[in-house]
Amino acid sequence: MEKRVWILFSLCWFGSLLIRGAVAADEESLCQALDPSPQVQPFLEELTQPPVIDISTGQQVTLGAYKIKQKFHPDLPETTIYAYGTSLETASSPGPILVARRGIESYVRWENHIEDEEHFLSVDRTLHWANPQKGGVPLVTHLHGGEVLSEADGHPDAWYTSNGEMGPAFTTLNYTYANSQPPSLLWYHDHTVGITRLNMLAGLNGLYLINSPEEEPRNLPNGEFERLIVIQDKQLHADGRINFPTVGVSPGVHPNWCPEYYGDTIIVNGKAWPFMNVYPTKYRFRMVNAANARFFVMNLSHPELSFHQIGTDGGYLDEPLTFTTLTMAPAERLDFIIDFSKVGPGTAVFLNNSGSVPYPDGDPAFTPPSAQTLIKFNVVSPPENFTLPQFEIPSTLAKSINITTSKDTRVRRMTLTENADENDNPTGSLLNGLRWRDPVTETPELNSTEIWEIINLTEDAHPIHIHLVAFKVQSQQAFDTARYYEGGNCTIDFPYPDPRSCYIEDPQPPENHHLGWKDTATVYPGKVTTFVLRWTTRDGQEFTFDATSGPGYVWHCHILDHEDNDMMRPLKLIRG
Incomplete structure (x- = not known):
């Protein structure tokens, strides 16, 4: 009975996935109102891995x-x-x-x-x-x-x-x-x-x-028990073409630019809703969110199973962490283990998604049922005379490396803002009110440490990616955006609960998916998110190449529709 319950639990909504064919080749595709992809049956192809x-x-x-x-x-x-x-x-x-x-x-x-x-x-x-x-x-x-x-x-x-x-x-x-x-x-x-x-x-x-074999924790799942995964979402026409907007949300300003692209077809390693047969043992999954704009908030359909996270963008965490949900913004990576020995052969387990669009406060109605499941795992018995390997999750994964700051550490404040037309339709987002082609303003000194306080004045979450270096998320802190916009009524120069402060709470520790070394991290609406960066190698050493040469680097929002519409800025290192 248990096995059937968990299969039906996640399959019940797939009946609503059976949908009509898409538009003809000469018809328009409207921003965030794309015709649905054609009818398909999920979980027909096995998850593969690229060469x-x-x-x-x-x-x-x-x-x-x-x-x-x-x-x-x-x-x-x-x-x-x-x-x-x-x-x-x-x-x-x-x-x-x-x-x-x-x-x-x-x-x-x-x-x-x-x-x-x-x-x-x-x-x-x-x-x-x-x-x-x-x-x-x-x-x-x-x-x-x-x-x-x-x-x-x-x-x-x-x-x-x-x-x-x-x-x-x-x-x-x-x-x-x-x-x-x-x-x-x-x-x-x-x-x-x-x-x-x-x-x-x-x-x-x-x-x-x-x-780096010398640095890898011992006895983690490997070989056939380790999978590297790329997840995207796409919308498809009936003839197989990718369905992409030809009419934008504000066509008088940008004829076909759309503030976010969301697809109703989940593509995992090039397959739509694949399945994977797994033995009742531990498996390691290393995953990247390659979607244009979709955040994935993942959970497992069986209550006995959890995610044992061991790594993130920048590699291993100091120690493993166990969660029932994992959030993955566009461009983020996750490294986690699922122990399927906790469920018996014959059980179907679904990797589900509850991320809203736009994230985090979007209407759930905008997430079609087809985008709510990513992969189906079939737990199967191993062949006769096959001994399952006994993998382990060590209590320590990597040597802890921290970034130290002082009262003299350079602090930069960045704002995230959104422009709109006369009908309040978004026409683009900016970093510090500047466009890509404006002169560079971020010129950190090589080998220096900086604190970036990123102030999100928009209604959406933005995954911010910084090229060249990894960083640590120090805190997140909500503030009163209305008072902040009034100008002079409050400031973030004063800590909470000073009445002159715009902050409405104490600094909060980073969320689960912001732990460890990051190169991409989410800045939530109505919050100031603080990054600590060191313009060196991860180990605190000077780069083996001249990082001040050439065209320089960039930092930007990794919602690609935002990035392409000027939510990206140049970054040029200098010598002190």
Whole structure:
């Protein structure tokens, strides 16, 4: 009876997933009112993993971006996408897993073989974007979370097309990755100014793993008991095409820009709602949220099961933590273990999602039932004469490294704001009231420590990503946005409960998904979120490369629709 209950619990709503076909090719797609994807049956294909390429050999690896067709589901037509691979024949989305080793440089050449005259998704030319004059699809690849030379960081203006046109910050196709940071899961994706949301949705992303056997905790699940996972959401037409807005929320300002893109089809490692057969033992999952805007708030359908989190963006936590829910903002990574030995063979367990759109206070009605489950796990008996490995979750995972501050530490205050048209429809969001093309204002000194107080004056949560360095989230603190906007009525210069203070509570510790080393962290509406950054390697040492050279770095919101519409700023390190 128990097994049937848990299957029905998560399958009952999938009856409402059976929906009508989508619009014809010549019909318009309206922002946040896209026609639903065609009817499909979930959990028909097994979860697969992209191919692996060892990039620790000292030999250069060449990866290209190609236009291909890929099936996301057996009952759907092929979908035209852009994808990374060593050749047209091997290209896929997500791209190959690049496996590096700490302390050994890797060399990757990133080529553009996309010969389309124009992008197959609608480009909003009123945004500040690459705008190649000779046509073509511009791209540039960013290693998200990497400690890299800025010439190899995938600067948004370092784009290039297949016909040889290059952006103003372009320097080379040949990237060197130092791999100096602790073992962790990074990922690579397109970062072209103004169309990152298009290229990412089109498929240009993949995983990058830094290993360090000497530093890895012993006896964690590995081999077939470890899975690396990329999750996205897409909306699809009946003919397989990606359904992307052609009419924006404020077309008089931006003809087809949409403040957030949400899809009703969950794609996991290139498969729509896959299943995975698991034995009753521990499995490790290393996951990235590659969605344009969707936050995933994950839980397991069986009450006996929990997430044992062991890592985050920057690698291992100091010690494991156990949760019944895990939140993953766009671009964040999670590393966790599920112990399926707590349920018997024959049990179906669902990895569910309760994240609202927009997050965190959106109307649940905007999250269709189809976006509320990600993966189905079938617990099965192992073959005869097969001994299940006895994996462990150690009590200590990594050496604790902290960032110290003092009264002399530089404090920067950043504001997140939103612009709107006369009908109160959003037309864009800004950092500190500045646009991407405005002169650089963040110029930290190499080897210095800074405190960033990020003040969210919008109604949405924003996952803020800072290139080059990892940081720690120190606190979150709610404040009175109305009084703050009045100007002079209150200030955040005074602590709570001083009557002159805008704060309405004491500083709160970071949320669960903000623990450990981060390169992306959520700044919630109506709160001041404090980051502590050190402009050095994770270990507090000077970079092995000149981080002050080249075009510099960036920081931005990782809701890609915001990033593409000026919610991104340059960042340039200087020597003290």
